[in-house]
Amino acid sequence: NAGVTQTPKFQVLKTGQSMTLQCAQDMNHNSMYWYRQDPGMGLRLIYYSASEGTTDKGEVPNGYNVSRLNKREFSLRLESAAPSQTSVYFCASRPKLRTNYNQPQHFGDGTRLSIL
């Protein structure tokens, strides 16, 4: 099925370890996003990429880096994981239509990350 694919689905890390969360979309969307979801806080934007070759910080970027590898792929890297980064991470994408820029975002199923 077409959509947003995230890997891995689950991961357990030790404090200080690094890892990269992968995201790919096959809908030819221009914009891609990374969010974290924590209980009682909704979804908070970590980083986004409005188009291939550009990235910008969101609400909670500290401790993360991103790479927009090509139009399809947008990865999120934790260089030195901390327990405060235990969360569920969602990737999303959306088209940019000439008729209306405010199209909804499409979400992946998430990566559940625990840092011990």
Added chain:
Amino acid sequence: AQSVTQLDSQVPVFEEAPVELRCNYSSSVSVYLFWYVQYPNQGLQLLLKYLSGSTLVKGINGFEAEFNKSQTSFHLRKPSVHISDTAEYFCAAYFGNEKLTFGTGTRLTIIP
């Protein structure tokens, strides 16, 4: 500052009863509003959207929402809920830029 507020963190409702989930926003610019649903251990799925035009918006699974500019609200309603509607519901908005701002979510629990 622009924001989205969902005042009810949890809403219990008996099966086949009506439900309203409240969403209010604060903005001095044009706003585009969405409701998403998240079933357990899944991603977010779009229920409905308001971009322009008619203020009453119909979505999937029998849900609808009404955009009220004077009250800065976008409440979600369903006339008769089912067990399968048990999920968390998020209101979200674009405030004239690339970033989607989310409310903190409302957990809807259906009581048999």
